Amino acid sequence: MSNTTNVKRTAVASLMDQLRADVTEQKLTPQEELAILEKLKVYGRTVTGSDAIYSSEGIVFLAEIAFRPNNPDSSREALRCLANALYLDRQMVQYFIDAGYVEKASEAYKSENVDDEFLLGRVLFFSTTFAKDDHLINKWANEHHLVENNIAAISRHASAYTAAASTASSSAVPMMQTMALQDTLKLLYTLTTKLSDVSTMLGP
Template sequence: MYSRPSQNSAQDKAKVDELLTQLTADLQDEKLTAAQRKNLLEQLKVLGRNPANSDSIFAKKGIETLCEYGFDVAELDVSQEALRCLANAMLLQEAPRQHLLDLGYRDKAAQRLRNNDRDDEFLVSRIIFLLTYKTTVDLEDLVEKNELASSISRNIAGHADRLSDSAGQPAHPMDDMALVESLKLLFNVTAKKPELIARFASCVPDLFSILSHQKLPVPSLQVPVNSIISALMNMHITKETCPTETLTKQLINILDLSIEAYPETQLELAATPLLTLLRKIQAVASQDGRKHIQSLLLPNEQDRAKPLGQGDSLSSRLLRLSISPSLNEVRESISALFFELSDSDPTTFIHNIGYGYAAGFLSTHQIEVPETMMRTDAQGAAVNPVTGQRLAAESENPEPEMTDEEKECEAERLFVLFERLKATGVVNVENPVHQAMREGRFDN
């Protein structure tokens, strides 16, 4: 059904034009009081949330007016109200972001972030964050000239101090909102300019401290937890800044809860940063710290009562995800994490998770499998090298007939494994699932 533009929409657009005209004129006349200026900007903010009303805001002249009020006007309330209008405009359209750069307000924005004010931190961090998308901003120059790394690090440290001193008291909503904007800005700067990561080294212990004081949301990988993990994912973690075993266990618990809470379609985006962070931690952890991570993630003796991956433990669920055809990043990250926890040794890797789970990763990365591995477990334990199950458990508990669902899952797993093998070019074999379908032996 055709609908004509509403009269209210036309009136709102005219009102936006009128408000901007008044505000622009007062930059020269200075006849309005601070309260009147703030009131006009508040009206503009509300109307500007609808892009249909906001053409004059998005225009370069409109952005110039908002920048002058936001960065050049002395009254803090007026300035912050203008920054809210500016942040909304930059969120709704790309053009205002480049307008701000072209008007020369990049440096003033970065300098404003030095203020010890949570509203400023929230607003200016968001504005600079938006400048990192589809603009000509030079992030390296921005950081070098305006102490941006110091400002972000100082704000992160302030949140760490606040949380450690809060004794469980609820935070002001703006505190948490400002933290999330700082984390998003930190992530984008370090993701887009990895050469600047070293400038933010002091953030690492503060980020781990903030994470240790966070009450986990449900599901767990939501703000601010996912924002903290994403920021840490880009950081250089050293032996000195490696988290405690208690915090590492908390991260693994978050992974466990996330696998339970999120469907596979969401895990790809939600869990990959956490898996990347765990890989970084295990790489620099002490010997005792690595053993602790291995004990929490790798299959244990109880898991080996069945073929690996068939139980309900975290390691079993991770193994099943490591061969899921619907996952790419998570599948690779889990296999890489298990390989690194196996000292990057293929023999140890196969012993730890079984050849059935290890084969795809080893072949994709062209890692040679020891010839003796498939004849006997090279670690000297009585373990089936393919399934990872104890040989004694195999004789005591013969495998029951597979259900139709289990057969379908196994066929899907084999399909993915053979496709990964073929992609490497190491072997040239026909996928048995394709062959079975062609010969009519596969019921679809």
């Protein structure tokens, strides 16, 4: 094992420890917390040496930050960390599912903020695509508004693109909105292939 990997492992563990300590100490400013999460996001783009992220405890702790209501910037950065982890390691998806955070993500997906839609849509796409039990997807749809919120997001995009077309300017639609739509449509595809009775959920 290279010294570089060991240095990275130590750095990632230290950053996670700082965040955990702040749960009780509450000494970090929102900007300091965000800066730590930004570093973790970069480290977490590769699994090697990111042990403190790629574990049950790491995923659950980042999810706790992601679904806190008081600091949206840190919440979104934690979601970025989670999106990397769920994409790179399917076991992390299972940890996220087992801890009950897909339910929270499904309900938070009602947000009309395009950054939230992009990040939550990506996390939900990985969760539904790699879920081992399709019955869980039906639960998320029936009890936690997953399909309803997905369709609402698509409707918002339709309105935005209609408005952009009326101005004859493709630049009227921001790049982030296009990226959010891509992940929202990928999630829709997974839902239509895995749900037991998608026709009644999608409506006429």
